[in-house]
Amino acid sequence: xxxxxxxxxxxxxxxxxxxxxxxxxxxxxxxxxxxxxxxxxxxxxxxxxxxxxxxxxxxxxxxxxxxxxxxxxxxxxxxxxxxxxxxxxxxxxxxxxxxxxxxxxxxxxxxxxxxxxxxxxxxxxxxxxxxxxxxxxxxxxxxxxxxxxxxxxxxxxxxxxxxxxxxxxxxxxxxxxxxxxxxxxxxxxxxxxxxxxxxxxxxxxxxxxxxxxxxxxxxxxxxxxxxxxxxxxxxxxxxxxxxxxxxxxxxxxxxxxxxxxxxxxxxx
Ligand SMILES: Cc1cc2nc3c(=O)[nH]c(=O)nc-3n(C[C@H](O)[C@H](O)[C@H](O)COP(=O)(O)OP(=O)(O)OC[C@H]3O[C@@H](n4cnc5c(N)ncnc54)[C@H](O)[C@@H]3O)c2cc1C
Numbered sequence: 001x002x003x004x005x006x007x008x009x010x011x012x013x014x015x016x017x018x019x020x021x022x023x024x025x026x027x028x029x030x031x032x033x034x035x036x037x038x039x040x041x042x043x044x045x046x047x048x049x050x051x052x053x054x055x056x057x058x059x060x061x062x063x064x065x066x067x068x069x070x071x072x073x074x075x076x077x078x079x080x081x082x083x084x085x086x087x088x089x090x091x092x093x094x095x096x097x098x099x100x101x102x103x104x105x106x107x108x109x110x111x112x113x114x115x116x117x118x119x120x121x122x123x124x125x126x127x128x129x130x131x132x133x134x135x136x137x138x139x140x141x142x143x144x145x146x147x148x149x150x151x152x153x154x155x156x157x158x159x160x161x162x163x164x165x166x167x168x169x170x171x172x173x174x175x176x177x178x179x180x181x182x183x184x185x186x187x188x189x190x191x192x193x194x195x196x197x198x199x200x201x202x203x204x205x206x207x208x209x210x211x212x213x214x215x216x217x218x219x220x221x222x223x224x225x226x227x228x229x230x231x232x233x234x235x236x237x238x239x240x241x242x243x244x245x246x247x248x249x250x251x252x253x254x255x256x257x258x259x260x261x262x263x264x265x266x267x268x
Pocket of ligand 1: 185186187
């Protein structure tokens with residue numbers, strides 16, 4: 001188990017990707033913006049969706065692409081951050097980023113990294129292992145990602161041949177011309193992380209949003225109030241108790257907390 005198995009798996013990945021590489025013909029015609037090739041696609045966000053979309057585009061030979069993520073390498077997505085539960089909630093055999101290539105599945109990676117048969121013994125996927133799998137996925141496929149860069153503005157633009165493009169401003173000040181733009185920004189991209197005004201008004205060391213990095217050690221011996229009683233609320237309450245919080249109280253507006261995961265039937 002370990003690095004020899006991973007090396008063998010990576011050779012298998014390369015072989016299987018090669019064996020299923022149709023179409024092989026380059027078909028994208030470079031289009032220029034101010035004399036330089038515009039990106040065929042720019043992907044904002046290199047969490048699991050952004051990585052998977054990058055791989056899918058490259059398999060279809062849309063290869064002049066780039067993904068940018070504002071997080072440093074290894075901190076993309078939620079899995080090494082505010083996803084505080086020890087295991088994923090989705091079932092372990094729900095595949096996805098592998099795009100149907102067996103050697104790219106979580107199962108193949110986990111058995112190579114942790115030992116043959118270890119996946120079969122798992123009940124749910126450990127959150128940290130899923131994160132490590134995504135890091136490996138990016139590396140083994142050589143996906144083009146730039147870290148530590150935010151997309152800050154989008155404007156319409158014109159290619160040298162008169163066609164349309166989008167001009168995306170990055171936090172570095174650069175402006176990238178892209179023929180297509182994919183916003184794979186996850187929950188970050190859906191709006192503002194919000195907290196009620198009366199909570200926001202508290203001193204910063206007395207309150208936190210679950211999306212933030214929280215120093216749970218500081219809660220040792222304290223009474224903690226959690227607003228909400230959904231999945232993230234439960235996760236954070238549990239972590240606070242594990243770190244020695246004296247009491248944790250969850251507050252929810254409805255008469256009873258919801259105990260039914262309404263999307264469960266979707267995930268089989
Ligand atoms: C506590 C919790 C538990 C969850 N458990 C599960 C589960 O078990 N199974 C499941 O399938 N889903 C689960 N989810 C849902 C989960 O968020 C998604 O499945 C997964 O993270 C979606 O991946 P994504 O790539 O779409 O978004 P994300 O993982 O959120 O990645 C988005 C990326 O975009 C980057 N980004 C955002 N804005 C910009 C910008 N302007 N410029 C550059 N980069 C930017 C961010 O840095 C981030 O890396 C859970 C969510 C939470 C909060």
